[in-house]
Structures are given as structure tokens and as C-alpha cells.
Amino acid sequence: MAELEIRNLHVKIEDKQILKGLDLDVEKGRVHALMGPNGSGKSTLANVIMGHPAYEVTEGTITFKGEDITEAAPEDRSQAGLFMAFQYPVAIPGVSVSKYLRMIINAQREARGEDQIKIKDFARVAQGAMELANIPKDFSSRYLNDGFSGGEKKRMELLQLALLRPEIAVLDETDSGLDIDALRTVADGVNKFAGPDMGVLIITHYQRILRMVKPDKVSIMFEGRIVKDGGPELVGILEEKGYGWIREEVGAPA
Ligand SMILES: Nc1ncnc2c1ncn2[C@@H]1O[C@H](COP(=O)(O)OP(=O)(O)O)[C@@H](O)[C@H]1O
Numbered sequence: 001m002a003e004l005e006i007r008n009l010h011v012k013i014e015d016k017q018i019l020k021g022l023d024l025d026v027e028k029g030r031v032h033a034l035m036g037p038n039g040s041g042k043s044t045l046a047n048v049i050m051g052h053p054a055y056e057v058t059e060g061t062i063t064f065k066g067e068d069i070t071e072a073a074p075e076d077r078s079q080a081g082l083f084m085a086f087q088y089p090v091a092i093p094g095v096s097v098s099k100y101l102r103m104i105i106n107a108q109r110e111a112r113g114e115d116q117i118k119i120k121d122f123a124r125v126a127q128g129a130m131e132l133a134n135i136p137k138d139f140s141s142r143y144l145n146d147g148f149s150g151g152e153k154k155r156m157e158l159l160q161l162a163l164l165r166p167e168i169a170v171l172d173e174t175d176s177g178l179d180i181d182a183l184r185t186v187a188d189g190v191n192k193f194a195g196p197d198m199g200v201l202i203i204t205h206y207q208r209i210l211r212m213v214k215p216d217k218v219s220i221m222f223e224g225r226i227v228k229d230g231g232p233e234l235v236g237i238l239e240e241k242g243y244g245w246i247r248e249e250v251g252a253p254a
């Protein structure tokens with residue numbers, strides 16, 4: 001059984017049907033790439049997996065580790081071990097990276113009924129995570145998201161990953177503005193963190209990042225559904241042929 005199972009998912013936003021019966025399995029220990037043309041609903045899916053309140057699930061289920069989480073609150077999902085990059089995308093005035101990291105560790109500990117982390121333990125844990133995520137020391141005294149470059153925002157996400165150790169991480173990398181440094185950061189992080197204890201769903205329109213991260217599994221999304229599942233060979237086919245052949249294959253108008 002896959003840790004994350006999505007069945008027949010139908011999702012609406014503002015009376016517009018975006019997901020139209022989507023099925024997807026994401027497993028621990030695998031890097032799973034979700035690709036598809038712009039507007040196919042990839043970011044909608046990512047948001048719905050994390051329980052974004054703007055989207056309405058009209059049919060279908062999302063199951064995580066055997067539990068139906070279709071209606072669960074976002075914080076319950078992350079406590080259960082689901083992670084999405086930038087669950088808290090805002091710049092928080094006056095909160096340093098280091099303080100923010102302590103906040104997220106303590107939120108996780110509180111939900112587990114544990115005491116706040118001791119300052120000394122935090123220093124050790126944070127240092128370990130920063131080394132793992134390949135982040136320079138002075139980063140921790142910066143203010144959260146304040147003037148962060150694309151690459152620095154990505155480092156921040158990796159730091160969160162290194163600290164929280166989710167079982168399934170959803171990374172929506174559709175930002176076409178990502179420079180090579182940011183892409184490299186994400187790719188290194190995925191290669192480092194994905195393993196027997198962590199599965200990654202990496203969502204992307206572009207193939208670029210999939211030259212640096214080799215997915216175990218590839219699913220192609222089109223008009224609110226998964227229309228094709230395969231292995232890494234699909235990345236090459238898309239690179240060569242674009243998305244046009246998918247359109248033809250599913251019989252949709254161009
Ligand atoms: N907040 C929203 N309000 C209205 N329509 C939306 C909203 N978010 C997404 N959509 C629409 O849903 C469709 C899928 O968008 P999205 O999930 O962002 O696709 P992708 O990430 O694959 O490019 C698009 O047609 C988009 O215009």
C-alpha cells in the first residue's frame with residue numbers, strides 16, 4: 001500500500017472543476033515526478049493534498065498511511081508526516097531563520113506532547129540540518145524570506161525538510177523563474193533526502209530539474225487527470241515530443 005493514495009479526486013474552485021477524477025499513489029522511498037502542461041491542475045493538486053481551504057473536494061478521497069485525510073486540517077496533515085514546501089510562504093517581520101526553525105520544531109513537538117526543545121539541543125539539531133542542507137552558517141541570522149533569492153528560498157525549504165523529516169514531501173517546482181542555482185539546490189536536496197524513510201512528489205512543468213534528479217516513477221497530468229504513468233523514460237519522451245502527443249493520445253482537441 002502506498003503511503004499517499006489519491007482516488008477519483010474531483011476538485012472545484014470558484015465553481016470551476018479543476019480535478020476530474022484523479023488517481024495517484026505516492027510511496028515512501030521513491031522519487032515520483034508529476035508532469036503536465038500549464039493549467040492541467042498540478043498546483044491545485046499540491047494545494048489540495050495539503051488541505052488548502054480555498055479548494056472544494058466534491059468527490060473522491062485522499063488517504064495517508066491508511067487514514068482518510070480528505071477533510072483533515074493542514075496542521076494535522078503535516079503532523080502526520082506530509083510536507084509541502086512553503087506551507088508558510090510569508091515573510092514574518094522580525095523572525096530570524098533560526099527563530100523560525102525553532103518555532104516549527106516546537107510546533108511538531110507540541111503536537112506529539114513533548115516539551116519545547118532546549119536551546120542547547122536546538123543548536124545541535126539546527127547545525128546538523130544546516131550541514132545536511134549545505135547551508136552557510138550566517139543564513140540562520142537572516143530574517144525569514146526577507147529579500148531571499150529564489151535559491152535561498154529553496155534552501156529554506158530544504159532546511160525545513162531536514163528538520164521535519166516528513167514521510168512524504170510534495171515539492172511544487174513550477175516556478176519558471178528558478179535559476180540554475182535554485183534548481184541545483186532543489187535537486188541536491190531531493191537526491192540527499194529521498195530514501196527509505198522519505199518519498200518525494202516533485203511537480204514540474206519543465207524537464208530541466210529532472211536532468212538532475214532521476215525519478216523512479218513519472219505520472220503525466222492532463223486536464224485534471226493522470227493520463228499516463230511510467231518510469232524515467234517518459235521524461236525523455238516528453239523532452240523530445242513535448243506535450244502534444246499526450247493530447248493526441250487522450251483524444252483531446254489541441
Ligand atoms: N484560485 C483560483 N481561482 C480560479 N481558478 C484557479 C485558481 N487556481 C487555479 N485555477 C485554475 O485552475 C486551473 C489549473 O491551475 P493550476 O492548478 O495552477 O495548474 P498547473 O499548476 O498545472 O499549471 C487553471 O485553469 C487555473 O486558471
Ligand SMILES: [Mg+2]
Binds near residue numbers: 043044174
Ligand atoms: Mg502550477
